[in-house]
Amino acid sequence: MRTDAPVDIAVIGAGPAGLTAALHAARSGADVLVIDAQPGRGGQIWRGAHADRPGPATTLLRELDACPNVRWRGQTEVAWVEGDGTHRELILSSPEGLSRQPARRVILATGAVERFLPFPGWTLPGVVGAGALQAMVKAGLVVRGQRVVVAGSGPLLLAVAAGLRTAGAVVLGVAEQAPMVSAARFGLAAARLGGKTREAAGLAWALRGVPYWPGTYPLHADGDGHLETVTLRRGGRDVTLECDWLAAGFGLVPETRVAALLGCALTDSGAVRVDAWSQTSVPGVYAAGEVTGVGGVDMACHEGRVAGCAATGQIERLSDAAATSARHRAFQTALDTAFTLRPELRALPSPDTTVCRCEDVTHATLRGQHSWTEAKLKTRCGMGTCQGRVCGPATETLYGWRFSGVRPPLVPLPLSDLLADH
Amino acid sequence: MPELMIEGRAVTVAEGTSVLAALQNAGYRTLRHSRSGEPRGALCGMGSCHECRAVVDGRIVRTCVTPARNGQRVTLLTGDHAD
Ligand code: FES
Numbered sequence: 001m002r003t004d005a006p007v008d009i010a011v012i013g014a015g016p017a018g019l020t021a022a023l024h025a026a027r028s029g030a031d032v033l034v035i036d037a038q039p040g041r042g043g044q045i046w047r048g049a050h051a052d053r054p055g056p057a058t059t060l061l062r063e064l065d066a067c068p069n070v071r072w073r074g075q076t077e078v079a080w081v082e083g084d085g086t087h088r089e090l091i092l093s094s095p096e097g098l099s100r101q102p103a104r105r106v107i108l109a110t111g112a113v114e115r116f117l118p119f120p121g122w123t124l125p126g127v128v129g130a131g132a133l134q135a136m137v138k139a140g141l142v143v144r145g146q147r148v149v150v151a152g153s154g155p156l157l158l159a160v161a162a163g164l165r166t167a168g169a170v171v172l173g174v175a176e177q178a179p180m181v182s183a184a185r186f187g188l189a190a191a192r193l194g195g196k197t198r199e200a201a202g203l204a205w206a207l208r209g210v211p212y213w214p215g216t217y218p219l220h221a222d223g224d225g226h227l228e229t230v231t232l233r234r235g236g237r238d239v240t241l242e243c244d245w246l247a248a249g250f251g252l253v254p255e256t257r258v259a260a261l262l263g264c265a266l267t268d269s270g271a272v273r274v275d276a277w278s279q280t281s282v283p284g285v286y287a288a289g290e291v292t293g294v295g296g297v298d299m300a301c302h303e304g305r306v307a308g309c310a311a312t313g314q315i316e317r318l319s320d321a322a323a324t325s326a327r328h329r330a331f332q333t334a335l336d337t338a339f340t341l342r343p344e345l346r347a348l349p350s351p352d353t354t355v356c357r358c359e360d361v362t363h364a365t366l367r368g369q370h371s372w373t374e375a376k377l378k379t380r381c382g383m384g385t386c387q388g389r390v391c392g393p394a395t396e397t398l399y400g401w402r403f404s405g406v407r408p409p410l411v412p413l414p415l416s417d418l419l420a421d422h
Numbered sequence: 423m424p425e426l427m428i429e430g431r432a433v434t435v436a437e438g439t440s441v442l443a444a445l446q447n448a449g450y451r452t453l454r455h456s457r458s459g460e461p462r463g464a465l466c467g468m469g470s471c472h473e474c475r476a477v478v479d480g481r482i483v484r485t486c487v488t489p490a491r492n493g494q495r496v497t498l499l500t501g502d503h504a505d
Pocket of ligand 1: 464465466467468469470471472473474475484485486487
């Protein structure tokens with residue numbers, strides 16, 4: 001296995017938090033390596049961002065490109081980690097195989113993944129995540145003229161619907177499981193933060209004419225081999241819609257697997273625990289953005305700046321950080337409260353609904369288990385290729401389990417890569 | 423513009439397209455069958471669910487994080503993909 005020259009700072013994740021962290025870290029003169037599983041920079045929200053194409057990330061990317069001490073590697077993931085604080089090596093997996101990357105400090109900016117909830121028919125091709133469909137469109141999926149129902153929970157649904165509309169899809173409606181009063185309260189909280197008002201106006205324009213159904217959730221999806229209809233419960237009534245895609249996402253869950261490998265402690269809500277300077281419980285490991293709690297792009301950029309400065313000893317540049325952090329945390333709390341998942345969602349799966357997609361483990365099998373660990377041992381739930389990334393958060397909602405226990409390698413490796421090492 | 427072979431059929435896609443989007447645009451939404459035989463397609467679009475696996479140039483990859491490139495050969499993991 002090739003061993004690369006050590007870097008001062010390895011930033012894992014090239015979304016808003018990671019890119020901002022890299023830029024601020026680079027200002028200290030440190031050499032910085034940014035890696036991401038995607039082929040391009042931008043993370044999920046700025047996916048497809050480019051330094052010479054106008055967009056929200058253009059300035060940031062230009063500034064980064066002007067730093068000779070920042071390098072970028074796409075299609076690269078952390079497979080496992082060796083060593084400790086004084087000599088830490090990340091084992092990176094990319095299409096070229098495995099390589100060893102010593103890193104003095106690590107900034108985790110691994111973001112979040114969508115929470116999927118099982119309901120009858122959710123495994124049909126055509127049922128995808130909400131953020132997922134947006135990502136697929138940004139990666140070239142053509143949806144012009146196709147009928148889409150967007151369902152689930154959270155402000156992401158609106159951004160997704162707007163993006164799909166702009167790409168020419170026929171958005172039949174946005175089903176938000178939270179009741180109207182919650183969604184309205186969230187609107188107020190967002191407006192108070194300033195800066196969000198303009199964002200909201202842009203969304204409103206893109207979404208004109210698209211129905212928004214608060215208090216509505218998918219009951220089941222049906223079709224012969226692929227999605228044909230979705231049935232929504234709205235108030236006391238069930239409505240069935242014909243569609244080509246059901247984009248369903250129930251909020252975001254911090255992606256903490258690399259953090260867990262490094263031994264970072266988590267909070268009760270399953271995010272990476274950090275102090276005011278973005279330091280995790282592991283010396284030399286910092287974390288920023290959604291991995292520390294889901295709060296949106298502005299908060300991610302702010303935390304990226306804190307992490308980038310703190311990891312390179314530029315604390316004096318952070319005098320205003322505490323006040324900004326408090327403001328963002330208030331927004332985050334408002335978000336969580338407004339979009340709390342309703343208990344009815346836990347009753348959606350029927351006994352034969354698949355919950356663990358990799359191993360085809362059903363709801364009937366799983367509800368007889370007592371914990372994530374027991375389920376893993378007795379049913380193979382969470383033991384398949386995704387290693388619990390889909391069913392973990394789902395079982396958390398359905399059965400109240402806390403999923404844990406990542407095991408390296410985090411990515412399935414071709415045997416040839418491992419053998420090439422010997 | 424990259425031209426790739428999907429199941430032996432030549433398909434041209436726009437620059438920056440993922441192999442997954444190339445498959446979906448070509449009409450393949452069912453990418454494999456689960457252990458119990460359920461048809462399955464992509465779910466997360468960002469590399470975490472592994473539902474979008476297919477064989478690209480002899481290697482099983484997650485097609486959603488694999489850029490489409492000229493001359494690539496893509497085959498599905500299912501024999502039955504009429505969709
Ligand atoms: S669609 Fe989930 S890994 Fe590709």
